[in-house]
Amino acid sequence: MKRILTIMAAALLLTGAMTAQVKMNNVLDQMKKELAPDSRTAIWDVRMVGQGGTSVLVGTVGTLQQSAAIEAGLRSRGIKDFKNHLVVLENSVPASKHWALVKLSVATLRTQGKHSAEVATQGLMGQPVCVLDIDDDWARVQMPDDYIAWVPVSSLAYKTEAEMATWRAARRYIVTEYCTRLVAEPKGDETVSDLVMGNILEWRGESGKWLQLATPDGRTGYVLKAEVAELAGWAEQTFDSALIERVARRMMGSGYLWGGTSTKVTDCSGLVKVCYLANGIIVQRDASQQALTGQKIAHWHDARLGDLLFFGNSKTGRVTHVGIYLRDGRYIHCSGQVKVNSLDPASPDYLYSPLSISRIDGQIGTRGITTVKRHPWYF
Secondary structure (H helix, E strand, O other): OHHHHHHHHHHHHHHHHHHHHHHHHHHHHHHHHHHOOOOOOOOEEEEEEEEOOEEEEEEEEOOHHHHHHHHHHHHHOOOOOOEEOOEEHHHHOOHHHOEEEEOOOEEEEEOOOOOOOOEEEEEEOOOEEEEEEEEOOEEEEEOOOOOEEEEEHHHEEEEOHHHHHHHHHOOEEEEOOOEEEEEOOOOOOOEEEEEEOOOEEEEEEEEOOEEEEEOOOOOEEEEEHHHEEEHHHHOOOOOOHHHHHHHHHHOOOOEEOOOOEEOOEEOHHHHHHHHHHOOOEEOOOOHHHHOOOOEEOOOHHHOOOOOEEEEEOOOOOOEEEEEEEOOOOEEEEEEOEEEEEEOOOOOOOEOOOOOEEEEOOOOOOOOOOEEOOOOOOOO
16 A cells, blocks of 8 residues: 555656646747747747756757746746756857858858758848857858858858957948949959948958958958948938839849849848848848838828838738839839839739738837847947
């Protein structure tokens, strides 16, 4: 009988422990919705398990900040008796490689660390990234818009914290021309690197109409002064819907590439990012993310130049496409190619009716919308 009672007591304790872990995992599920609702912008594989009668937090997160937030969140909910054995990816990255700058005019980032994986987004020369993980020839990085993807390490110039501080304080120039070249000598034809709108390089000197600039990995060359702007001054610009339209129209006829976010080629949300970045504004990567930001506009008749139009499944509300409103019911978007269509069903070039409309103007600093000037990675 004593043995039976002992077994029953042990079973009750085990059941109680399992019930407690279930409750703690339910709390973790709720915290994920608050702290990491989007797997595109946060790494979260977290659960509570029992080990030798103790509750242990296991799994993987991207940053120390996430780990600390999870601990604090659990304790604030009255869960205090546990051990934190979370793997924090950024801890595995050497201090000398925690930061990097994209060193190519346009770098391709993928959903996995292999060339056969789906294209996720693109990075521009001089764009700062936080390195979360390194696996042989690939690095998993977080972009300034919080998007996480894999990029070949050959596309990056690694930087220490001190080197990043020096870069932020340096005299830098941003390419404002649609596309151009960094050449070995003024008026020369030898190319050091191709350049696209949004590339950032460091000042090294000047010669007449030419500036000598350096890429993040130290290559130097010359570009016409008229094709770039000093970053500090450029970053002070205010919302300019005419500029956004001008950049979008400059890309008319260019093709569609899933994951494209540069003037070389874009997808629909990539076109939005290119046009808004020209105005110094950083918006979210994907259309479904962009749709959750900004001020909501009830009807397209109330839309203004530069507002974002979101399209998709009217039954489920799932957003799959985005365009930029122009005027008179017309909008520009990338669907097969960059083109203009109408929202008016009576128009011969009508295409799609929007699920929602977001205004970015006046919303800088709200969720998912910031500027290069306000982003701590740049300044």
